[in-house]
Amino acid sequence: MKTNSDSYSIYEGVIMKIPRRIASAVINSLKGGVVPRTGLPYITVGRTDEINALLHDVEIISEGGAAFRFIVGKYGSGKSFMLQTIRSHVMDRNFVVVDADLSPERRLQGTKGQGLATYKELIRNMSTKTRPDGGALTLILDRWISSVQSETAAETGLSTDSAEFSKAVEKKIFEVINALSEMVHGFDFARLLTIYYRACISGCDEEKSKVVKWFRGEYTTKTEAKNDLGINIIISDDDWYEYIKLFAAFLKKAGYSGLLVLIDELVNIYKIPNSITRQYNYEKILTMYNDTLQGKAKYLGIIMGGTPQCIEDTRRGVYSYEALRSRLAEGRFGREGMKDMLAPVIHLVPLTYEEMLVLIEKLTDIHSQLFGYEPKISQEDMIGFIQLEFGRIGSDSHITPREVIRDYIELLDIVYQQPSIDVSDLISSVCGNAVSDAGNEETDDDFAEFEV
Numbered sequence: 001m002k003t004n005s006d007s008y009s010i011y012e013g014v015i016m017k018i019p020r021r022i023a024s025a026v027i028n029s030l031k032g033g034v035v036p037r038t039g040l041p042y043i044t045v046g047r048t049d050e051i052n053a054l055l056h057d058v059e060i061i062s063e064g065g066a067a068f069r070f071i072v073g074k075y076g077s078g079k080s081f082m083l084q085t086i087r088s089h090v091m092d093r094n095f096v097v098v099d100a101d102l103s104p105e106r107r108l109q110g111t112k113g114q115g116l117a118t119y120k121e122l123i124r125n126m127s128t129k130t131r132p133d134g135g136a137l138t139l140i141l142d143r144w145i146s147s148v149q150s151e152t153a154a155e156t157g158l159s160t161d162s163a164e165f166s167k168a169v170e171k172k173i174f175e176v177i178n179a180l181s182e183m184v185h186g187f188d189f190a191r192l193l194t195i196y197y198r199a200c201i202s203g204c205d206e207e208k209s210k211v212v213k214w215f216r217g218e219y220t221t222k223t224e225a226k227n228d229l230g231i232n233i234i235i236s237d238d239d240w241y242e243y244i245k246l247f248a249a250f251l252k253k254a255g256y257s258g259l260l261v262l263i264d265e266l267v268n269i270y271k272i273p274n275s276i277t278r279q280y281n282y283e284k285i286l287t288m289y290n291d292t293l294q295g296k297a298k299y300l301g302i303i304m305g306g307t308p309q310c311i312e313d314t315r316r317g318v319y320s321y322e323a324l325r326s327r328l329a330e331g332r333f334g335r336e337g338m339k340d341m342l343a344p345v346i347h348l349v350p351l352t353y354e355e356m357l358v359l360i361e362k363l364t365d366i367h368s369q370l371f372g373y374e375p376k377i378s379q380e381d382m383i384g385f386i387q388l389e390f391g392r393i394g395s396d397s398h399i400t401p402r403e404v405i406r407d408y409i410e411l412l413d414i415v416y417q418q419p420s421i422d423v424s425d426l427i428s429s430v431c432g433n434a435v436s437d438a439g440n441e442e443t444d445d446d447f448a449e450f451e452v
Contacts, residue, residue, distance in 0.1 A: 018042060023370040030363070031409045033402055035080040037133065040088050043362050046355040047082060050348070053341035054086050057301055058093060062257040066292035067301045070266075070318075070328070072311050073348035076402030079305040082348065083262045086303065090260050091129045096140065096251050098122035098244075099262035107269060108284040110237050110277075115284070119240035120217045122261065138212055141193075144254035145200050148172045166201070173197050176253040180246060188233050189246045195229060215243075241288060248300035258299035266306030270317050282321035289327065289344070311345065351401055357386055359401070360408050367412045376415055377423050384427045385411065 022039040029036035030043075050071075057067035073079045087097050100106060100121035107114035125134040149160070149169055158165040177190035192211050199207035210228045217235040219225040226232050235243055248259035269281045285304070291297040311318045311328075319325035328345050339349065351359070360382050368375040389404050415423055 018366065018369070020370060023366050027363075027367055027370060027409060030405050031413075033076075033406060035084045037084065040081070040085050042366060043359065044085055045359040045362070046351050047078070047085070047348075049339060049341050050082060050346055051085060051089070053346065054303070055089060058086075058090050058095070058258075058260070061260070061299055061301045062093070062095075064252075064298050066295070066297040066299070068289045068292040068344060069301075069303045070311060070345045071303060071305045071348065072308055072345055073305075074307055074400065076400030077348050077350070078401050079348065080264055081401075083264055083303060083305055087127075087260070087262060090257075090301075091127060091132060094129065094255075094257040095260050096136070096247075096256050096258075097125075097127045097260045097262065099125050099127075099264070101265040102263060102268040103265065104268060104271075107272070107281055108241075108263075109280045113237060115237035115240055116217055116235060118263075119235060119243070122244070123216050128256070137215060138208075140251070140254060140256075141196055141208075141212070142200070145173075145197055147255055148176075170197075176250070179253060180249055183246055183249060184242045185233070185239065186246060188231050189243065189250070191231060192229065193250070241284065245291070245297050245300060249298060252299040258301065260301045260303070262303050262305075264305040266304050266318075267310040270306075270310035270313065275316075278316065279321060282318060282324055285318065286321065286323050286327075289324070308347070353386055353390060356389075356401070356404060357382060359405070360385065363405065363408060364412065367409070367416070371416055373416060373419075376419070377412070381423045381427060384424065388427060 018039065022042075026036045026039040026043060054069065057069065061067055071079050071082050083099070087099065091097055100118050102108070102118065105114060106118040106121055108118060109115045110117075123137060126136045126140070127134050128136045128140065130136075131139050152158070152165065152169045152172055153160060156165065156168050158168060173194070177193055180186040180190045180193075183189075192214060196208055196211040199205075199211065213219065214225060214229060214231065214234070217240065219228075219234045222232055222234055225234050244259070244261060251259050269278060272278045272281065288302055292300065292302060306318070309317060314320055314325065319329065330340075330343070330345075339347070361379075364375050364377055364382070385408060386404075389407060411423075411426070414426070415421060
């Protein structure tokens with residue numbers, strides 16, 4: 001029996017209970033052309049090879065390795081969906097995830113705070129399984145101190161009120177701090193962790209907030225940081241990535257499996273008009289790539305999403321930076337249609353007709369349960385819709401899942417609001433108009449495989 005607060009969806013052959021807020025977020029996000037942050041398992045279709053390849057990277061990262069990947073596909077092909085899907089998977093595996101979309105104000109390198117702006121966005125979106133919507137930095141720091149105290153109490157049997165217990169806890173804290181001190185900027189990073197720990201012990205929330213402010217990159221001058229914390233350094237455009245590596249090392253010590261960095265909209269670097277500025281940004285990508293492959297970073301994964309043009313254009317794209325092109329370009333044995341899931345660049349191929357059919361079946365179920373009605377759209381109607389979408393001129397190279405999903409949710413909305421409408425006639429009328437516009441050039445031969 002469906003309640004007022006929950007929806008249900010058929011997921012992998014089982015009727016799954018979906019909270020209505022998640023069902024609403026899924027439908028509204030997809031209709032608006034954006035990827036929902038929640039509810040992805042209910043609508044994930046295909047991409048098995050890609051997901052398995054990235055999850056293999058995740059296993060390597062959790063064992064102390066590092067990984068770097070590009071997810072490449074045209075607008076609406078599912079890049080962002082793939083990033084969010086991996087985000088959900090790795091949080092379930094006890095990873096911390098930070099993500100950011102690049103923009104004219106957020107780059108990897110800049111002279112006016114653009115690189116720092118990307119760092120701030122990443123830290124603001126720091127997420128864990130228990131805090132999936134971001135803002136998890138304070139939670140992580142508090143959990144780390146609490147876990148150290150619990151471990152110390154279990155190991156020593158000392159009273160938590162005793163001076164000996166405090167010394168034992170501080171010794172464990174310093175073990176973590178000493179390991180970080182050997183890294184670039186690690187000494188100051190470790191000092192800040194010490195300040196935070198002592199502020200926790202003394203109950204000084206103001207001091208804790210100052211440390212969190214520093215970690216978030218919100219101090220604008222060294223003088224301000226020196227006065228507040230006694231630290232004569234701040235995070236800048238030039239060195240923010242070094243602190244990402246420090247966070248990865250710290251998070252492992254704090255009990256997490258590692259850190260995954262997701263950066264989307266790489267096309268915004270491609271759009272930078274100044275060639276020298278673009279090259280500086282590509283140089284930062286090269287630094288990240290080399291660090292992960294050469295073992296200079298540990299417990300760290302980086303995935304970037306971009307369009308084929310912003311990667312492969314040898315005049316303005318990533319491949320315009322020769323050091324990256326020589327590392328990332330396909331070898332002589334690469335062929336179209338042959339997916340190499342071990343390559344640093346993963347090209348997303350279009351979803352098949354069958355996969356799109358499964359997807360719209362899932363959307364039909366979620367939509368009907370969200371609004372509380374019995375679906376009128378039959379499987380024959382769904383097949384007719386898929387024929388309509390993929391029968392358009394140029395659909396083989398231009399149509400994207402985003403367009404198909406948006407059109408289908410519009411169809412679901414209309415059918416829900418106009419219950420007397422004949423779904424087959426509606427699809428046929430649109431199909432007839434499309435055929436007329438195309439000069440009756442389209443046939444249904446490509447869809448003969450769809451039979452109920």
